[in-house]
Amino acid sequence: MNTPRFGLRARFMLAAGGALLVVLLLVVLMLTRQAAVQKEVLRSSGEVVSQVFDQSVRERGTALANALAEALVNPLYYSDLSAIGTLVRNTAGQKSVSYVLVHDHEGRLIHDGSFDVAGYGQAMSDPLAEAAVQADRMLVQSSPSILEVDLPIHIGDQRLGGVRVGMELAPVRVQEAMAMQALAARMEDARSRQMGWIYALMALLVGFAVVMMIYVQRTLVQPIRWLGDAAQRIERGDYRINVQATARRDEVGELLRTFDRMSQSIARHDREVRQMAYTDALTGLTNRLAFREALDHRLAKAKSANHGLALLFIDIDEFKRVNDTLGHEAGDDALLQFAQRIAAAVDQEGGEDALLARFGGDEFVILIDSGERIVAETATRLAERLVLELGRPLQVQRREIFLGSSIGITLFPEDAVDATALLKNGDIAMYQAKLAGKNCFRYYNRAMDHAVERRLHLEQELRGAWGRDELRLVYQPIFRTRDRVLAGVEVLLRWDHPTLGAIAPSVFIDVAEQSGLIQALGPKVLRLACEQATQWPRNHLGEELFISVNVSPRQLRNGDLVSEVENSLHASGLSASRLHLELTETAVIGDEMLAVSLLEKLHRAGVKVWLDDFGTGFSGLSHLRQVPVDGVKIDRSFVAEMERDPDDLALTTAIIAMAHALGITVVAEGVEQEAQFELLSQRGCDLVQGYWLGRPVEAGELVRMLRPGPQALAAD
Template identity: 55%
Template sequence: MLLGALVVFMALTGLVLQRQAETQHEVERVSHSAMQEVADENLQQRGENMVEPLAELLVNPLYYHDLDSMGVLLQGALKQRWIRYVYVFDAQGRVLHDGSESIPAYGLPMDDPLAPAALAATALRTQFSDSIMDVSAPIMIGRERLGGVRIGYDLGAMRVLQERATHQLGVRLKVLAERQMLWLLVLGVALMAMGAAVLWTIQRWLVMPIRNLADAARKIESGHYDVLPLDSKRNDELGELIRAFRNMGRSVARHDRDIRKMAYTDALTGQANRLAFREALDERLLRLSGSGRQLALLFADIDDFKRVNDTLGHDVGDEVLLEVSRRIRDVVQRLGGPGAMLARFGGDEFVILVEAADPRVNVREIATTLGESLVEELGAPLALREREVFLGISIGISMYPDDALTAAMLMKNGDIAMYQAKLAGKNCARYYDNVMNSAVERHVRLETELRGAWERGELSVVYQPVIRVADDAVVGAEALLRWHHPELGEVPPAVFIDVAEKTGLIELLGPKVMTAACRDAARWPPLDGGPPPFVTVNVSARELRSSDLPRSVARSLDYSGLDPGRLLVELTETAMIGDEAHAGRVLQQLRATGVQVWLDDFGTGFSGLSHLRRVPVDGVKIDRSFVADILHDPDDLALTTAIIAMARSLGITVIAEGVENRAQYQLLRDRGCDLAQGFSLANPMSSDEFVALCNDAAAVHLPG
């Protein structure tokens, strides 16, 4: 420490001395420059103050050519300090007097370098050379110039005085610097002596006790909280620290248990958290390795939980999680066995470990029973705040050692199985198998390929004609998106639309499809004796939830020039579930621009009639599942008839989709259905093919 302090002090001293020398040099330079500047200004002012009145006094002597009077005036000027010469000259620049008695330069022209400017000066003028300051002024009588007067000052003599003053300043500064250096040395010695004394004191009274505290800290680190032979009778702060350290060790032992409980427990539900679950899973897999015994992992995710948070708020969401956690815990305690463990993995995800102490017990059967019971228990409504919340649970089950040998793979496979349960319709349990990996990989590949499919020209929009049932006329078309992949071929819409919905890509593709459909429809010609056909475009739930939908539709209409009355927007009932108020506002904005709104898949949602009452629509499409069996299922026929009658009574258009034969078509006509579409009526086609269809009224062939 002393050596380090000495090095630092010497370095700082050297830096101070170097800086002091630089400062001294800078002071000398600035002082010299300032003195020279001030001296030049004073000398110039002095010369101008002398020459100007002298020029006035010389008017008469010059006019009368009175050399004696000139000599008297110039001799007085020559007696001034630093004046080297004085000249009185005539208008041609010839010297008339130089202040001497003999005037040797009389009549000679002035030939020094400063003479031309002095001769040409019409007013007071000051010039400088390396050694002379020349001040001149014209001598005038009225407007006539008689000549002039010049006084030259010796700058060299003045510079000698300046150098002498600068030298004296440097000597004074050097004396001050030496005095300051002496004080620095004295201060350094004092600091070193004081540092040595402080070092000895620290070593004796601080270092040794702190080393004892370090030994105690190592014991605490190793987990020995209560065996601390620390004590001190000192009454100073260090003695208090030693006693506090001893008490801290005892307190840490007490709080360690509480901290571990907090670290391994979910704050909301009180269940084990992700960290506790992962450590327990690693420990169990290590214990089961090579034993031939099984372990089941159930990966459970609450269905549609985000809808609860979005519609009812996060406070209600927390209450739902608490109630769901309680139900899962009750089922696990009842059916999971003594080795079962429940943990909240995060958000709305829960994981369950099922293990049997007896190798003869079939763990797969326990997991199956547990999964089915959880699906049944979570399918029951939850009563919260005077309302019922309907949820469900999707469960993926992976087995050790059949499906995976490591904790990471076991959880990954359980997650994959849970995802397959979601795809299977939710609210169910699925076991992992190798085929699921292929499905997941295919989903990931489709998502990756779909991201650039539009830009690569793989996606295209086709149009399925809409037929007016009353006279078999083509009146419009539904825009459908198709994907032709260069390797996978034609990808089914149900597959890639589902991927786009789940990944959010639909929000990028939707506006592109809308713009393309409006652009194509704007070029469709008018039908025979009527307006051009309309175009319908499907809007996803994600697009409906966005407040940008009306602006996006308006941009498409502006870009294409399509009449808003020829654009119909289709959305499903399920797209409005969760926030009908927002959906109603968005649809009102669309209808205010002239765009019509149709409700697709009508009858398959939760409450179709209520939607017609609260959400403004211009038409409903009867779902194909009802149309397919209207010839054989009396219930489907009755429901279809009721929908048609209800729509007509409300003054809205009713469309039947999925019409496949003449009998269905004729039955819909008898019931008063307005419009129909189906693959047997007309297959989806390009925009040019649709234009040709509209021009050929006989092109629509209904199946027999």
């Protein structure tokens, strides 16, 4: 389930909403501020208007008071009440005048404009009277409803009295209110027009944001979302991407076109990678991965359809020698020819649904699915055809090579019901074919599992055999042919198991090689042999015996051989010249560059190197010039047939002559008869070993052989 994504569109909407919110807040703040300013303006305008109207009333009252005071001087001086009344009534009749009072200098009322002047001669008692009587100049005082202007009347220095003119404030306040209402109405009208513009601008801004959102959605978010979805599909392995045809000339358009090209390139590379992943690069056959998937599918189908399958496991015999002696190009050529022969046989004998695959290296597997319950007959015919076809010689680099094949056959459901067990059984059956002499086929049976179990048991027992002192060293004597004197010994390993008894070296050495235990056993054997050799006496000629120790190809390849040799020599005190190392011919030739480097280091340390089983390789003689060795051991198969087979005698003679020409010592092994010894001696073979000369002995017996006297062979 996809988790919610906070994508570009959501981000843009959030940004646009945020921007609109900020603008709205600014507008609200501006409107709030504008309302406050409007109120402040109205308040200030009210104050100004009030001041204007108050000033107008003041000025009018002052003018009326001044004019009346001047006019009342004479009538007041002569106490002409009639004239005073006339003047007072004229002034009182003016607009906004509330009252007019004339008083004497003591504050007694003289006239108020009425005809009967009811309060004449009485002291004025209203709140403003006292200040008005005492004023010696113009005085303006007010109450909530009246603005009064008081002005004293003098004639010369004599004060005659005074006049009080009261102006009504109510009409003024009404005019003020009307003026303020008009001002407020105008300001509200202006604010309404301004708000209309603001609302229009806000609507325009929102519309612009919506348009921009749609534009960004179509031109940016949508293409990027498509790119993201397409990238996720590619990540899931779905390369079926619809091409985005676009005429855009901007960066996004270029990105879309580039992504289209990239997706097509990825899809093409995916097809190529799948082809490479499921196809063997050399032969073009189905590879291990594809075969395993097909096998699982076929097994499920066979279970549901209730029919059988047969699996043939093929391994090329002696194929490693092709690579080791002729090179990997020759090995590839041989593999191709084998693959072609196998494919032709499968086409003819395997049926339409047969599946052929290269399982790795020199191994091939065939799955037969005939759609019937019994497929053993088809598997047998195919195996017979394969043994015949693969046993014919191959033409590789203008050479004729005979290899052959070992084939194991296992059946479903008789032998196994799952792919892993079926492949294991086929491998076991193939291994049994090799044990049976190679170039043949064997059907799997459950007894083979016991052989595998026994091999695993041997491996487990072998892991602790050295610590339990079950392994011991014996020494095969090696004699010089020219004087028949014991010159050295070959170090051999023996295993005496407490329950299984003596186990043949060919068995447990092979187990050690296959399991990798030889890499742990080899250095122990080397060190113990060096330690024991330092305790041996010299031969009757006063010479110290050399020891010849076999070295596994695994020891050669792991790169630690030189340090292991140096440590053994240092720990034991054995002279390096007394140590000879035996390497198989195929081990040296298989990785010639590494071998040359290691052998040169061993030579500098004073150790000598021999090639064991010499002559069994395809081109061993041609490699003697490249690989720095000190000696070669002629394989026992040539020595055994020298008397009866002229070819073996000729080849042995050639090996001795060529080796001597290169300054290389020759050792012959497997000398079982005196005639063989004589033939080798006549042809100049330097050293010999075999049961006719002496069987392998333990260290104590070897010491006894050296002590009595001469150890030369007695001539019969």
